[in-house]
Amino acid sequence: MSGHRGTEVRIAGFGGQGVILSGMILGRAVSIFENKHATLMQSFGPEARGGACSAQVILSDEKILYPYVKAPDVLVVMSQPALRTYLPTLREGGKLIYEQDLVKLEEGDELPEGATCYGVPATKIAEGLRRRIVLNIVMVGFISAVAPMVSMESARKAVLHSVPRGTEALNGRAFDMGYRYGVENYGGES
Amino acid sequence: MxxxxxxxxxxxxxxxxxxxxxxxxxxxxxxxxxxxxxxxxxxxxxxxxxxxxxxxxxxxxxxxxxxxxxxxxxxxxxxxxxxxxxxxxxxxxxxxxxxxxxxxxxxxxxxxxxxxxxxxxxxxxxxxxxxxxxxxxxxxxxxxxxxxxxxxxxxxxxxxxxxxxxxxxxxxxxxxxxxxxxxxxxxxxxxxxxxIDVDARHFTSKPPKEYRAYECAPGSLVPDMARTGEGYYFHVTGLTHDERGYPIMLAEVQRRLMERLMAKIDLDDVTQVVQSQVDGCEVLVVSYGITSRVAERAILEAREQGLRVGHLRLLTVWPFPEKLVAERCTQGSVQRVVVPELNMGQMVREVERVVAGACPVTLVGHPGGAVHEPEVILEAIMEVRQ
Amino acid sequence: MRGPRTTQSLQAVPVNSPMEDWLRMDRMPHIWCPGCGIGTAVNCFVRAVELSGIPRKKLAIVSGIGCTGRVAGYIKLDSFHTTHGRAIPFAIGLKLASPDLHVVVFSGDGDLIAIGGNHFIHAARRNVNITVICINNLTYGMTGGQVAPTSPKHSIATTTPYGNLESPFNLVHLADSSGASYVARYTTFHVRPLVHTMKEALTKNGFSFVEVLSPCPTLYGRRNRLGDGLDIMRVFKEKAIRRDGLSTDAAFVDLKNGPIVIGKFKDRPREAFLDVYNDAMTRVIGKDHFIPYGPVTMRPPEDESE
Missing domain, CATH: 3.40.50.970 (Thiamin diphosphate (ThDP)-binding fold, Pyr/PP domains)
Structure with missing residues (x-):
């Protein structure tokens, strides 16, 4: 039933890393700034309180009927357990995006056929801005470069729309640095 | 407001x-x-x-x-x-x-x-x-x-x-x-x-002396309310009550009250059902809530396979839109009604009641904890071909 | 819960009684038994309302279920007869939606303290500006004399035919330790101080609580060898001692051996819920964004409410 599927994205990591907000930014960018369709399902319960955390985002030109991610086209991981759990679900030809200091690809981590992977030192970049908390925004910038699902402009607008008032400049910089890292290291839109 | x-x-x-x-x-x-x-x-x-x-x-x-x-x-x-x-x-x-x-x-x-x-x-x-x-x-x-x-x-x-x-x-x-x-x-x-259309509360315009708390205007089954604190000195009780709002422990008063309560909602006014390709369909899916989205995916797939599938999506579930559901399910073309829901079979009983044996009604139940796999609903729809 | 008892007082309120204007005379005779104290408490309440100066139409009364629960049905005010145990949270909703109303809960001990006990302590803690009058007759009257959380230890009830094994609540201590602003106890024998106390409670800011010990000769007195209504009134008279300001943990009720401690135990000014709400919100959210909560903001304008 792939015809009505849309693009499936799973963002996963630990609670507190801003996983859900990253998903919200993607969803906002698509549904508000590009006037297309997006859904975000959040993980709740114990998962949302310090342990594993994941956001399931679906982006589409049409109304989304099934809002759960089964085989992501794009998998974003910010923790080793998240990689363990979700790598086997990555779709053939899909993209794996990971925080390279928090997640290590090891032998035996087999990518599905045709899949590509993209690492980013998002924590280090965030620390360079002296605010580790913007790690997720760096990731969003990086995603926008290596797996563009919305225009860079929409993604950036959605970031500024989603962060606390007064932190726009900082978050805008975090987004830009993530984006630039993607363009410089992976040639941007692939 | x-x-x-x-x-x-x-x-x-x-x-x-x-x-x-x-x-x-x-x-x-x-x-x-x-x-x-x-x-x-x-x-x-x-x-x-x-x-x-x-x-x-x-x-x-x-x-x-x-x-x-x-x-x-x-x-x-x-x-x-x-x-x-x-x-x-x-x-x-x-x-x-x-x-x-x-x-x-x-x-x-x-x-x-x-x-x-x-x-x-x-x-x-x-x-x-x-x-x-x-x-x-x-x-x-x-x-x-x-x-x-x-x-x-x-x-x-x-x-x-x-x-x-x-x-x-x-x-x-x-x-x-x-x-x-x-x-x-x-x-x-x-x-x-x-x-945004907003209904305001219907307060009585009568003076306190003429006001009776549960008396309806002619032609209406819904009494106007009085404002508390305005000297109406009305009484409200969970006991069976008469038009004054006074508790009366008589079967006749209970009958009068229940008949009005059960009749006061206008089914045509409150019914909202989204219909999609219902005319002349072979299979009709009746669904609501999150299940109606998942079912829609199965329906699109079934249509791609050449089956004429209609969809009744209930926005109003109670009172059950029985007139409309009965009429649509019993049109001659319908060979099967499929009711997917995230329970072990609840609204399907209402559908069965109004279809009254005119065609088979299939429940696609689910104990909850997740939504249906669209494939499961598709399978139930396609069964009509077998 | 069974239905109402069939025992009915056939004595109607006398014509030209000063109560006539305050009662729904078309609902008389009432259901209360001869010797019951609820009617006395209602008389005291009406007198207290008259003395309080509260405009009658700005007073609403809320009852739960039980013999005392019927009070709302007899008093000619905006009156609400709710569900068993839930008069207090109903009253809180009513008061918060309509802050210019005075809201009184008038109900029994079983209703307010057993099934409604959780609401009682939380209402005292929350300190919404309502008055709770609890007619404590030590039993369940409407359902036929079952044990209550106020029934004395070893007392006989239909559900404790061999004696109650549990200790009763001390209601004034419960209200006090939960945070009530005003706490008092009288009996239906002490009508003058009771009227004064009810009046005071009605005009206090915050959660005010008045316990009224009241005879239930039919279902409690008879089984527990306390005699008829008059006998129980005699017990109230002889065993009561007034101790205003006494620590509520020492305010005992012992009908058999005495004492029955009565009086005003607590009268402490405490900011009521709505005062705190408006002050805090103005401070935290700021004048520019917070819309103060009160009768004006809660009511839609007249012209749009057709």
């Missing part, structure tokens, strides 16, 4: 069904809510708690669901539009006061973000297991009104509608979300306040 323009959060948002529901309440003029935290409905009251002080409203977290569910009835008699919100066990605890709101004819809105049951069940997972409870949950007979959104946008729209119907019919109205709709973020477009 007052200051509605300023209160309404007009614009395009990416929010979940719970938040959309809270915004719908504010847009409809709700200014009081009492509740008790319970997953997956808590986000509704958290939103109200944050927003109400900016629009002249108040949220109170009560000591339990019993208190919450009657505090809103008190508030409604205090002249405001009021709502409570809960899930699962909390909704079970509130049942007595749904009955009180029904017999005292108190306009109130009750939001149930359904989770898996029975008992504590699966608190963070979707289900549609409270469908029959929404009709029969409190003891005795009473008119039930329940609306079932399948998206955050509809959570907003149907919450506004729930408040309007509550005022129009002076009755409790339930908004039946499920965990999936409640916790799903999606685009919600909130129109400007002055473009």
């Amino acid at each position: 007052y200051s509605i323009k300023e209160a309404v959060l007009s614009g395009i948002h990416f929010i979940d069904g719970d938040v959309a529901c809270a915004e719908g309440a504010i847009a409809a003029g709700c200014r009081f809510s009492a509740g008790y935290p319970i997953t997956p409905s808590t986000e509704v009251v958290e939103r109200l708690a944050a927003r109400f002080p900016m629009v002249g409203g108040m949220f109170v977290q009560m000591e339990d669901e019993l208190a919450s569910s009657i505090a809103i009835i008190g508030a409604a008699w205090g002249g405001v539009k009021a709502m409570t919100v809960s899930s699962g066990p909390g909704i079970s605890l509130m049942q007595e006061h749904i009955g009180l709101a029904a017999i005292t004819e108190t306009p109130t809105v009750w939001v149930n973000v359904q989770r898996c049951g029975p008992s504590t069940g699966l608190p963070t997972q979707p289900a549609q297991g409270d469908m029959m409870q929404a009709q029969w949950g409190s003891h005795g007979d009473y008119p039930s009104l329940a609306l079932c959104p399948n998206s955050p946008q509809e959570a907003f729209d149907l919450t506004v509608r729930a408040f309007n119907l509550a005022e129009r019919y002076r009755t409790p109205v339930m908004v039946l979300l499920d965990e999936a709709v409640g916790h799903m973020l999606e685009k919600v477009v909130i129109p400007p306040g002055d473009e």
Whole structure:
């Protein structure tokens, strides 16, 4: 039933890393700034309180009927357990995006056929801005470069729309640095 | 309603069904809510708690669901539009006061973000297991009104509608979300306040001497309310009562009251059903809530395989739109009716009742905890070919 | 719960009684038994309302279920007869939605303290500006004399035919330790101080609580060898001692051996819920965004409410 599927994205990591907000930014960018369709399902319960955390985002030109991610086209991981759990679900030809200091690809981590992977030192970049908390925004910038699902402009607008008032400049910089890292290291839109 | 323009959060948002529901309440003029935290409905009251002080409203977290569910009835008699919100066990605890709101004819809105049951069940997972409870949950007979959104946008729209119907019919109205709709973020477009139709409360224009609390104007089955504190000295009771509101322990008074209560809701007015390619279909799917989205995917697939599949999506689930469902299901072309739902078979009983054997009715049940796989629904639809 | 008892007082309120204007005379005779104290408490309440200066139409009364629960049905005010145990949270909703109303809960001990006990303590803690009058007759009257959380230890009830094994609540201590602003206890024998106390309670800011010990000769007195209504009144008269300001944990009730401690135990000014709400919200959210909560903001304008 792939015809009505849309693009499936799973963002996963630990609670507190801003996983859900990253998903919200993607969803906002698509549904508000590009006037297309997006859904975000959040993980709740114990998962949302310090342990594993994941956001399931679906982006589409049409109304989304099934809002759960089964085989992501794009998998974003910010923790080793998240990689363990979700790598086997990555779709053939899909993209794996990971925080390279928090997640290590090891032998035996087999990518599905045709899949590509993209690492980013998002924590280090965030620390360079002296605010580790913007790690997720760096990731969003990086995603926008290596797996563009919305225009860079929409993604950036959605970031500024989603962060606390007064932190726009900082978050805008975090987004830009993530984006630039993607363009410089992976040639941007692939 | 007052200051509605300023209160309404007009614009395009990416929010979940719970938040959309809270915004719908504010847009409809709700200014009081009492509740008790319970997953997956808590986000509704958290939103109200944050927003109400900016629009002249108040949220109170009560000591339990019993208190919450009657505090809103008190508030409604205090002249405001009021709502409570809960899930699962909390909704079970509130049942007595749904009955009180029904017999005292108190306009109130009750939001149930359904989770898996029975008992504590699966608190963070979707289900549609409270469908029959929404009709029969409190003891005795009473008119039930329940609306079932399948998206955050509809959570907003149907919450506004729930408040309007509550005022129009002076009755409790339930908004039946499920965990999936409640916790799903999606685009919600909130129109400007002055473009949202809002029913105001029907207060009596009679002077106190001529006013009788439960007497209806000629041609109406819904009595006007009096304002508390204006010298009407009216009495409200959960006991069977006459037109004066006085308790009368007679079968005849009970008959008169029940006949009016059961007749006062106009089925044509409250029925909302979205129909898709129903004319001349071979298979008709009847669904509601999150399941209707999943079913839609199966329906599109079946149509691609050349089957003529129609879809009746119930926005109003109670009172059950029996006329329309019967008429559509029993049109000659329909060989099978398929009812997918996130329970072990609840609304399918209503469908079977109105189809009355005219064609086979297939339940695609699900114990909850997840939504259906679209393939399972597709299989049930395609069975007609075998 | 069974239905109402069939025992009915056939004595109607006398014509031209000063109560006539305050009662729904078309609902007389009432259901209370001869010797019952509820009617006395109602008389005291009406007198207290008259003395309080509260405009009658701005006073609403809320009852739960039980013999005392019927009070709302007889007094000619805006009156609400709710569900068993839930009069207090109803009253809180009513008061918060309509802050210019005076809201009184008038109900029994079983209703307010057993099934409604949780609401009682939380209402005292929350300190919403309502008055709770509890007619304590030590039993369940409407359902036929079952044990209550106020029934003395070893007392006989239909559900404790061999004696109650549990200790009763001390209601004034319960209200006090939960945070009530005003706490008093009298009996239906002490009508003058009771009227004064009810009046005071009605005009206090915050959660005020008045316990009224009241005879139930039919279902409690008879089984527990206390005699008829008059005998119980005699017990109230002889065993009562007034101790205003006494620590509520020492304010005992012992009908058999005495004492029955009565008086005003607590009268402490405490900001009521709505005062705190408006002050805090103005401070936290700021004048520009917070809309103060009160009768004006809660009511839709007249012209739009057709």
